[in-house]
Amino acid sequence: MRTVLSLLSGALLCALVSCNSDSQTTTQTTAAATTAAQPPKATSKAAPQTILFFGNSITAGYGVEPEEAFPALIGQKLDSAGLAYTIVNAGLSGETTAGGRNRVGWVLRQPVSVFVLELGGNDGLRGLPLPDTRRNLQAIIDTVRRRSPQAQIVLAGMQIPPNMGPDYATQFKKLYAELAQKNQVKLIPFLLEGVGGVRKLNQRDGIHPTPAGHRLVARNVWAVLQPILQQPATVAP
Incomplete structure (x- = not known):
């Protein structure tokens, strides 16, 4: 059994690099894409199952x-656990839900078994309109169900500080549970549970987890x- 940490194909890599100037993420993406081997085409064996993590800098490992x-x-x-899955990290630093909505089609050119959606944090930190965030996340879910109807979708809930006002922060938190219920997808209530706001588990910016923080995030996931x-x-209706 082999689990491969890979990014995206060359064509998608070029598109991602052109829309993001973060040099560290670009370096990590290029390195991962270069070292990841394309699985052989299935013959008599079933195609390998894939878990795709689609998110921003937290997923990318900034x-x-x-x-x-x-x-x-x-x-x-x-x-x-002896589970034969390929891991695809499609995280992109600075990504908003609008950006994710635009690029999700690229990462779904091949079917996936599980799609973990981790977006919205940058929307909240920038105070973007919540109806737009909701629509973009819904559009991403809809695209996954069209392209990979067999895929299980996991939505990673996020919370933000009350910088934009307590009502905004409360409504931001609620939209994840509401979307999960509406679409009958699995919800991680708060991706950064036990990590967010804990100084020793975050880098100097207070936003991105340290290696120890990522270990707790992995536990939550x-x-x-x-x-x-x-x-x-199961196939979604």
């Missing part, structure tokens, strides 16, 4: 080594992801 980011740590948990992987895949 400020830490690629193997220290939570998607790679999930890969280690899969290996330990695994608590929701593990039961899904033990269930047979």
